[in-house]
Amino acid sequence: MTEIYLDNAATTPMSPDVIKVITKEMQEDFGNASSTYELGRRARRAIDLARHQIAEAINAHDGEIIFTSGGSESNNTAIFGVARSRKEIGKHIITTKIEHPSVLNPMRELERQGYEVTYLDVDQTGHISLDELKSALRPDTILVSVMSVNNEVGAINPLEEIGKLVKDSNAYFHVDNVQGMGNIEIDVRKMNIDFLSVSAHKINGPKFLGFLYENSNVSIPSLIMGGEQEVKRRAGTENVPGIAGFGQAVKEISQIDRAALQAKYRHFQEIILKELDEAGVKYEINGGVGENMSHHVLNLHIIGISTMVLQTNLDLAGYAVSGGSACTAGSVEPSHVLIACFGQDSPRIDESIRISFGRYNNDDEVAKFAKALAKLAKRKQK
Incomplete structure (x- = not known):
């Protein structure tokens, strides 16, 4: 794999x-x-x-x-x-x-x-x-x-x-x-x-x-x-x-053009969001993808699916992403960042994943991941 x-x-x-x-x-x-x-x-x-x-x-x-x-x-x-x-x-x-x-x-x-x-x-x-x-x-x-x-x-x-x-x-x-x-x-x-x-x-x-x-x-x-x-x-x-x-x-x-690098990451975001839209997946973006955001991070609330289920299934399929929560010494605690943004009772706290890009990622990798995420989310949301 x-x-x-x-x-x-x-x-x-x-x-x-x-x-x-x-x-x-x-x-x-x-x-x-x-x-x-x-x-x-x-x-x-x-x-x-x-x-x-x-x-x-x-x-x-x-x-x-x-x-x-x-x-x-x-x-x-x-x-x-x-x-x-x-x-x-x-x-x-x-x-x-x-x-x-x-x-x-x-x-x-x-x-x-x-x-x-x-x-x-x-x-x-x-x-x-x-x-x-x-x-x-x-x-x-x-x-x-x-x-x-x-x-x-x-x-x-x-x-x-x-x-x-x-x-x-x-x-x-x-x-x-x-x-x-x-x-x-x-x-x-x-x-x-x-x-x-x-x-x-x-x-x-x-x-x-x-x-x-x-x-x-x-x-x-x-x-x-x-x-x-x-x-x-x-x-x-x-x-x-x-x-x-x-x-x-x-x-x-x-020596890397930061604007070009951010444009590359924004393109990666668009690949993922387009795939989710076309598959009819219900999701929300945590934080956003507009101005004053670094596009190397895409935090998604996949509605109705727990972070653990998302992360585990993606891991088994060969995709390494982070959960919306921080794991410390085996204990899972809610993300203090998402709590600060959306409140303690928001479902986003337990249903989000963080995808983050680097300079060695490419379109093919991101497209494969997008399809895998959309397929998983669509199946679980049904």
Whole structure:
């Protein structure tokens, strides 16, 4: 059975050229980047090149890029770092109800420590209200943390407008850009972003690797202490092969026309929706496919069919998609994103699947999946 992978919002297959770069570094530049002899200097040059490639992609300075183990560590470092370093200024933080758990769980921990967190509502497309954000900002607000692109419905937040509001306050602006990297344009200077988190495996790079952009005008304590790696910002011997591969992945994604990539993904959406329409399947789109949405995500409510039935049957047929709920340690919990968009009692919560595209998907794969989904849905709805 040939498996067709349509869960790229969860992770992406590694680029062949990224694999080549990583393999070369493992074989040739295995030295410790903190060593002063040639093997160490070669490793250091590989890290410096990757750092420059990444900084250039988001209009940052090389020294503002800190390599981490992934998006979760980057988010935790920014959130806890700001909270601890600015608690004398205030203990109020603003975020949204549809952030990734690596943002929401640190927020809940800070609430247990006496911080106050405002969770902004979203509309049915997954977007926040700028007026609500403006009203929530206070003199004691120390951080605003808003994701660039939602991982379940694809909503794109107006980062430039948010950045302007936050700039005029006492708060720092943190962006979880794990889903946005490669899908939307990011300019940390233009958008007045103070912290930005990215994960390598979402852009065809290696797993367990990410970076945190930290504006040179701000400073927070390190989350991991020890040696003086990453300009004393993140201790631990650097993963040279992974970092080199990460740089290659960013280089590749930066060279792709984002508008053309989004048009390709929109075409994939149209293939699926047309097949469902022609088969007479009853469905609704969670979030939408219009403006201010990243088309790499298509979240569908297939009316009357449980998520588990949909996902299981598609898996058995060789199609990998995600459910509308998050599975953690074997327990299934309702999607907090869909609850925020549609309410706790909406049938969408238990009858939705997320389809997410990547740059290696093609029309034939999507068309085969569309037919399989339409056939399954039509049979079950009857």
